[in-house]
Amino acid sequence: MNMKISRHCTARQGKLTPSNLKSVAFTDGFWASRIEANRRVTLPFEYRLCKQTGRIDAWKLDWKTGQPNPPHIFWDSDVAKWIEAAAYSLTTHPDRQVESLVDSVVDWMAKAQANDGYLNTHYLAVEPGKRWTNLRDCHELYCAGHLMEAAVAYYEATGKRKMLAILCRYADHIDSVFGCEKGKRRGYCGHPEIELALVKLYRVTGEKRYLKLAQYFVNERGRRPHYYDLETRARGNDPLINYDQYQAQRPVRELVKLDGHAVRALYFCSGVADVAAETGDRTLLAACKRLWRNVIERRMYITGGVGSAHAGERFTFDYDLPNASAYAETCANIALVFFAHRMLQIEADAQYADVMERALYNGVLSGVSLDGKRFFYVNPLAQHPESSRYNRWVTERQKWFGCACCPPNIARLLAGFGQYVYSQGPDEIAVHIYAQSTVRFEVGGRTVQLEQRTEYPWKETVQIKMNLHAPAEFVLALRMPGWCRNPQVKINGKSAHLQAVTRKGYARIRRNWKTGDLVELTLPMPVERVEAHPAARMNCGQVALQRGPLVYCLEEIDNDAHLNDIRLPRNSQLTASHEPRLLGGAVVITGQAFRRNPAGWNNRLYRADQSKTKSVTIKAIPYFLWNNRKPGEMRVWIRE
């Protein structure tokens, strides 16, 4: 096999490249502890569950008709995401045992792969002969995409080429089946994912066919005659009409709103952004920006959660952001990070990093318990524990799900967290996320090491120290967070004039940097009361408390039941204080509020007399930490 493997970087790519995972280290601090819990607890825990539920052994293809537990259509993706997470972890923490677990799965994969390169446990074992007959519903290309992502990550972590070769063969097979050329199927997956995966495969192999295939999948989606009509009729069924669930109501360049299943929508946008970055296609980039704006200006929870409806796990309509019934699937919130991160590499605009940070610290981190063993599939912004009995809404994090997309997704996000913090351009280093860490870059052939010291997001100061063998001129682009009204930067003790150098939310400090240079940021973090747009009807008359990047919530355990009845006057002083023993140490917000007295109603449900209120002290904790103590009411938006 003649497989060219190289880190491929063309001029058409975005301005920035994410830092290489190998070069980033989280020593201690906020993220280090989450990444550590992910590595020590979540990864082995999830492997065990993949094993117990049959997902690992499915690769042996020994399931026989009539046996219980047939390999499900999306099982391959669960294992793939676990391998990807393991690979990221191996990058910084080599572990022979983990590596041998992956290798044995890869060995089964090699044996499972059909002669023509096809690879899918469900269709090979359960429905042979049915492959590619239901692209809309059956996740084949989606699973292929996740396997490709895993293969790239595992190759980059270990240098081992076996899995990558398997997936290149599979990609070649897919390329032979799908496309505009005569004799090929003009299909595309109901669940986007393969688009972004093929670009990853292209980047690591340099094989342009993979980029072209990604481009085909992006362009073909939503064209007429509609492929989903054709394949549905071919199966003898009536076509459905809700193409928008699959982002296939029309071609991407004609979409003005991001509709349908939120994970699909944002995986698709991520793939579109990748293709736009690689091809320089301005019409695609314009489509990305249009859809981006629609999401962040009208369809995103304050937690960075997306997709408000349980039915269809989907986006609904502009400003429709119900709190208790919020879906905001962990995978969708992660997918928003993916999309934001890709847009940020194309254009160093802090609006992308702001959203990425918002999602990471709130709607993504809420997806996993502090101990790393329990997961939210759905991330509501309000909860009454009794509601779940009747509405099947979330009450507590679960250890696993029949459709187990979220747990390994958060595992790969955390294991690969180093990608999101820094980027590099031709002569610039950008810091997107403030987090205690070190990073190495090559700038003009020289190694630059940055050391970031901070207790962010709890504290407002960040120190960045330069380590260089010799002085080097480059731009240090520091993100000035959108939530921060008055950021300050000192360089070697001297205040910098930020206004002059800030472009699109990044303070771009060009200097001939020397070792020992110290950049000190102060990002004042007063407690802010945030309002939502008047059209976001569920939040009218309410405020969310935010401090720095963290959105806060009230929990019953700190504030008693009937949280909705709490009223926080605009002039009430809010105090942030660090509680070292609370939930591993956290800054909480306290203040005086009012609530009515539930006594004295004499069993009346309604009355025309105005109720008296009493003063109470409220205590809010960061949203991502909710449901780590005991079940109960929770609420982000507080009445004013």
Added chain:
Amino acid sequence: MNMKISRHCTARQGKLTPSNLKSVAFTDGFWASRIEANRRVTLPFEYRLCKQTGRIDAWKLDWKTGQPNPPHIFWDSDVAKWIEAAAYSLTTHPDRQVESLVDSVVDWMAKAQANDGYLNTHYLAVEPGKRWTNLRDCHELYCAGHLMEAAVAYYEATGKRKMLAILCRYADHIDSVFGCEKGKRRGYCGHPEIELALVKLYRVTGEKRYLKLAQYFVNERGRRPHYYDLETRARGNDPLINYDQYQAQRPVRELVKLDGHAVRALYFCSGVADVAAETGDRTLLAACKRLWRNVIERRMYITGGVGSAHAGERFTFDYDLPNASAYAETCANIALVFFAHRMLQIEADAQYADVMERALYNGVLSGVSLDGKRFFYVNPLAQHPESSRYNRWVTERQKWFGCACCPPNIARLLAGFGQYVYSQGPDEIAVHIYAQSTVRFEVGGRTVQLEQRTEYPWKETVQIKMNLHAPAEFVLALRMPGWCRNPQVKINGKSAHLQAVTRKGYARIRRNWKTGDLVELTLPMPVERVEAHPAARMNCGQVALQRGPLVYCLEEIDNDAHLNDIRLPRNSQLTASHEPRLLGGAVVITGQAFRRNPAGWNNRLYRADQSKTKSVTIKAIPYFLWNNRKPGEMRVWIRE
């Protein structure tokens, strides 16, 4: 056939008896126009739909396997409710054409009835041999009950005995199949209804077996071993565990909360109250009161709507009263009227009449359009029109439903409205509902005619004039509405001292009444801001506007979009004024409120700056009139 038919009244019955339909006339005014629209438009309209959809012709039993549109398990009940409505209408408005429509169905019924008395179009035509095999789900006894109610009503309206005789035969058959005796099935219907119907049949025929059978159904429900387990296993299936959906989690005397499907729950309570009234069983009456309190103190919308969850059409948990996703099925709200009305006859306590009035004027009347041709199945207290696309929530009234229980239910309620206004005790006449009307009673062998003149609920005065051939001493019991803080009564121009004579919300005026005596009530109707209990979390910080018995709402057509953003300060003056051209003439409420400016947000979805507000005039219309102009937002609870 030796069938004794008599109006049966024992000492054990409740204190009061509803006025006979024949003796009540609505001349003009609020209810006369609704009853007229019901008679002229709704009744023929619904017959046509029953005919078009196959419900009428199903009685011919000529459906054959393989044909489309087999008679559905609940079709019999739709036709039965239409016959009952037609019968009530015939009571006051004889109409040969309508009578012949009913007679022809009754003729088919007679032919359809099996030799043993069994009668159900679905099981006779579609599933012969399967009768009584799935009491929980298949509505057989429910349909039987509705047919009995129709038969009683049609007999009372026309004196014709044919349908009554058919249903007595069916009741006799049911009595031979069900009961505690050896060889009988110890079952009961998944959808209560037959209990109250059997009591009606007992009252009109005097046949005690029917009362005993009703008593059996009431007592057997929820006993162990659980009949639904036994019959489910007999069908080869696994038993379910949500007995509470069917009010069968335990016997009625042990129930402390009213759970499950709201219509079933309240039909059941109505039947239990009937059995309690007829038997004098205090433990049953105590159960009724316990369940009554649970509903009205914790589970009833301010509109008198009940059953908050779409899933299961059911009650959920105490104080769980979501507004936009409210189910509050028209049938459930009607069923609450049935239950309240029965409790009111047992005990002349205005709490029952207050709830009956609340439901009638709000959550029941909202179920039908002003023109009588469109129906709500579901009666939410807030609506955003785009929500319905994603949540399958209500947007507009429909002309019919696959499960068409609500349209004929509201038709029979309106046609039989005369039952709810007055009652009679041994030497008292009670007025529960103020409505322009006349009524005749026999008191001590003498005919008393009351003439009620009022523009209630729009205006606050009610005049009651006595017409008697000779003076008669009796108590005139006038309901002092719970919503009214300062009712006044004058008798022949002289103020009565209400406190001395008011008992349980009824001013009991004992006099030797003479013809021409005039009682004048004044029920001051200021606009009230009503609060909900602090545990009713969806309504915290909000008020509902109420004037007299009417609950008000804001509609988009009067107030522009984004209704949630409207804030009505406590000190804002609210003015009630009559608009003769609005929706057939209605009192509207106007006042000054505030809302934020949706402009100036610069495409931001969230921001930490406090928004400025602007003053706006709001206009609220009675809730029952909403959605009679054009679709749009609606909202009962308004932020304060």
